[in-house]
Amino acid sequence: MEKDILILAIESSCDETAAAVVKNGREVLSNVISSQIALHTLYGGVVPEIASRKHIEAIDGVIQAALQEAGITLDEIDAVGVTYGPGLVGALLVGLAEAKALAFATGKPLIGVHHIEGHICANYIENKDFTPPYMALVVSGGHSHLVYVSDYGKYEILGRTRDDAAGEAYDKVARAIGMGYPGGPKIDAAAKKGNPDAVHFPRVFLEGDSYDFSFSGLKSAVLNYVNKQKMMGEPIVPEDVAASFQQSVVEVLVTKTMRAAKEKGVSKIALAGGVASNSTLREQMRGACEKEGLYLSIPSPVLCTDNAAMIGCAAYYEYIAGVRDGLDLNANPGLKLGER
DSSP states (O other), X not given: OOOOOEEEEEEOSSSEEEXXXXXXXXXXXXXXXXXXXXXXXXXXXXXXXXXXHHHHHHHHHHHHHHHHHHTOOGGGOSEEEEEEESSOHHHHHHHHHHHHHHHHHHTOOEEEEEHHHHHHHTHHHHOTTOOSSEEEEEEOSSOEEEEEEEETTEEEEEEEBSSSOHHHXXXXXXXXXXXXXXXXXXXXXXXXXXXXXXXXXXXOOOSTTOOOBOOHHHHHHHHHHHHHHHHTTOOOOHHHHHHHHHHHHHHHHHHHHHHHHHHHTOSEEEEESGGGGXXXXXXXXXXXXXXXXXXXXXOOHHHHSSOSHHHHHHHHHHHHTTOOBOTTOOOOTTOOTTOO
């Protein structure tokens, strides 16, 4: 019988300090997350310096809690997995320094993980039979990627954002209509009470065959609408604006994902990233997949937002592929998917 592989994983790329213990890539023994959302809400968004300081304060306790919840000691882990990019450089450095210290102290291998790869791998945790190849739509506060996953660790980026990521647009629009931070869940909730056809905002598909995304123009269209309504003394219904904006985003995401899946001839689609917890995106992607006879994998919301379980899953597949990193591994805030 093969030995179980236990990965201690650390995630600190933005404003969540997280640690997890993952067994054999798909079984989560613990997944502890310390969120800074309440703190950054005061500033209307993430303040990098504050995020870094809070990571330093929280990281030891979060790791101890993850080990305790999993019922293991540091001596029992097989490797330390950690996000080393992309993300906020100060935040990344905190998690990476901690991971290096633990790897050095225990003599265990260090495995650097790409944050976006972690989001994609979140689909393996609850969906035990889900395997490549498939098309992955990664949508978060900093990223919008359409990725063909041909095998574990093998990614072909078909499209990416050219300006604002989907989640970034959500935050900016939420601020413009007085909903505050974080924009994603607030707009999602408000949109349920609004009319998605109330205001026609543009659907930006770019060139005919492009899989890239662009939400800057849509964001500007919403801001222009809000300003025009104010200048003319006309009412603004935030719920209608939220629903109309969201419908424009979701329509583009779903359409491009389905077209990419058809072009690559895959029968499976996966959602990943914080925006993948959006109820309208989940619902409309599910409907499109049912219509085309495609299988859809969507992680639970807690596994869509930043967490360490997904990093542990990705680290496991790197581990069994023989990937090992030295203690000179550095944070890379602009790391591209597929690079090391």
